Amino acid sequence: MxxxxxxxxxxxxxxxxxxxxxxxxxxxxxxxxxxxxxxxxxxxxxxxxxxxxxxxxxxxxxxxxxxxxxxxxxxxxxxxxxxxxxxxxxxxxLSRINHRLGRNKALRNDWPLRAAAIDGHEFFCSRHRFCPECSERKVKVKGKKVTEFYHRGVVFHLVGFPMAIPLDVELARPGEGEVTTAKRLLERAITRYGRFFDVVVGDALYMEAPFFTFCRKHKKDVIAVLKGKRALLYDAKGVFSLTKPKVWTEDRVRVRAWDQEGFTTAEGIGSPLRVLHTEEEVSIRERHRNRWVEKTERHHWWWATTLPVSRLSTRMLWRAAHRRWDIENDLFNTLVTHWSLDHxxxxxxxxxxxxxxxxxxxxxxxxxxxxxxxxxxxxxxxxxxxxxxxxxxxxxxxxxxxxxxxx
Ligand SMILES: [Zn+2]
Structure with a gap:
């Protein structure tokens, strides 16, 4: 072999x-x-x-x-x-390998566009060893405050394929915020992987005007988790309380989705945004002692995006937004558990x-x-x-x- x-x-x-x-x-x-x-x-x-x-x-x-x-x-x-x-x-x-995979048609799916997720990850921490590029924080150990040194970074990763495809990684400088590191990574990724991805998917940290402006300047779209005390969220809640949701079932998940374009209340973001809200009922079968028990879990999600409905349907947007978790599940979990990523x-x-x-x-x-x-x-x-x-x-x-x- x-x-x-x-x-x-x-x-x-x-x-x-x-x-x-x-x-x-x-x-x-x-x-x-x-x-x-x-x-x-x-x-x-x-x-x-x-x-x-x-x-x-x-x-x-x-x-x-x-x-x-x-x-x-x-x-x-x-x-x-x-x-x-x-x-x-x-x-x-790495880029040559990924482009070769693209040319060999290994990266094909039925999505109308290519999505890549961006997310922070802490590689390791230590209370004894440090270097000039370490970030540090105080933690309590047995009632005493001690300094912990750590290295964080941002990983950019293609989503929606059976394979986990990391595109690039950038380490955070000491004291640097995740979005700043992410922008440095994306500047490079846009040059190297220009036509490789159309939309950047991120968590609630990325729901900020400078990041949206940065991506739009480079002709990339954004999907970000929407939460917290934001005018856009209150505005969308008001509109959605008066509208009927779309309903579908996929992979044991029953989805009720509210999707609307044209929100202009996001602070500092010049162009109107589209908001998607979903209520999801997931049926789960669990083994309790000697029998199977059916359970239903309910989840609520909010996302904001620059993508109009004409480019991505409600259902495809829902899929692409959820696949952000790929970066947690496929890449980080697998590599940490089985390939010593955090060693x-x-x-x-x-x-x-x-x-x-x-x-x-x-x-x-x-x-x-x-x-x-x-x-x-x-x-x-x-x-x-x-x-x-x-x-x-x-x-x-x-x-x-x-x-x-x-x-
Ligand atoms: Zn260090």
Missing amino acids: MGRFCRYLDKVFAFGQKIGSLTDRRKLPRIATAAVWGSVFFLFVLRRGSLNAMESALRVSRRMERLIGQVRPSADRMGDVLGLMEPDQLREF CFKHEPTAILNFVLTLFIAFVLLQSFYRGNLKPEPRAHLSLIGLAMELYLGVVTMATCASWIPP
């Missing part, structure tokens, strides 16, 4: 050529950047969990040579070199960013191989985690070296 995975990477994504072009700031490197970065890449693909665990795997003779080459890095060297690599080369690599591999700002970007590259390529190369029958009995396990077992039985290993 591992031989097949390597051939797939090289054939579809020119992996060998790309890994060979990676550089770092060392003057006279004894171990090539490709071997160091490749070790971190395979740490994620094979779910080794930590640099020390990867180093153990690298030290076993005739194990990783076919993927990394004869000269293999130590755990410390991997951490150090990742801190010396320019992150933009990894961002560009601190090396507490150094550039290294933190490069580890996250390498993980994103590994995760997209793994999913792409899983969906694009495995037949439905074997895939039915194999999870993505199972595939990582199969690949690890496959390292031992690889017949030839990966194409990027010099003879």
Whole structure:
């Protein structure tokens, strides 16, 4: 399986050529950047969990040579070199992979436009170690106030596809607000992924005039959660109390939706907004002791958007807005639980960013191989985690070296 995975990477994504072009700031490197970065890449693909665990795997003779080459890095060297690599080369690599997936028609659905979600995430925190780029806060531990250092960032992620596709990540500077970090990320994403997305989906933090203006200036639409004491919300409540909702049922959810354009009461936002409110009844079956119990949960949602009804119907807007949770469910939860997203591999700002970007590259390529190369029958009995396990077992039985290993 591992031989097949390597051939797939090289054939579809020119992996060998790309890994060979990676550089770092060392003057006279004894171990090539490709071997160091490749070790971190395979740490994620094979779910080794930590640099020390990867180093153990690298030290076993005739194990990783076919993927990394004869000269293999130590755990410390991997951490150090990742801190010396320019992150933009990894961002560009991730973008090339995502665009290739787009051209290979792996990113198709029945939506009239492409939505991407933006959300903040805390990568890790520590009470002992810190760096110049750490944010800090006071927390109470056993009645005493102590300082906690942490790193937060913003992740931009395509939604509405069976695969989780991260597009970019940006780390927050100390004391910086999430929306400011998000705008810095989006400036870059708009250049690199210009036609890749049409609308940015965000939570209630993004329901602010400067963010809406910023997106409209770049010809992107916005969907944001609407809550709190806002004139727009009161205004919409008033209008909706006099109108009849649209009703439909989808995936065990009964939806009553109020949807109206032309609200001009959002402070500072020049163009009129459309507001969608839904009341959702979700039927849930739960196991209580020895029997199944049917339960109904009721949820209320409010969103504001720049998208007119002519571009996105009520039902599609409801779907796109809800898929923002993809970023929580598919990407963050999966990567934190199974791919050590929140593990601190090396507490150094550039290294933190490069580890996250390498993980994103590994995760997209793994999913792409899983969906694009495995037949439905074997895939039915194999999870993505199972595939990582199969690949690890496959390292031992690889017949030839990966194409990027010099003879
Ligand atoms: Zn730090």
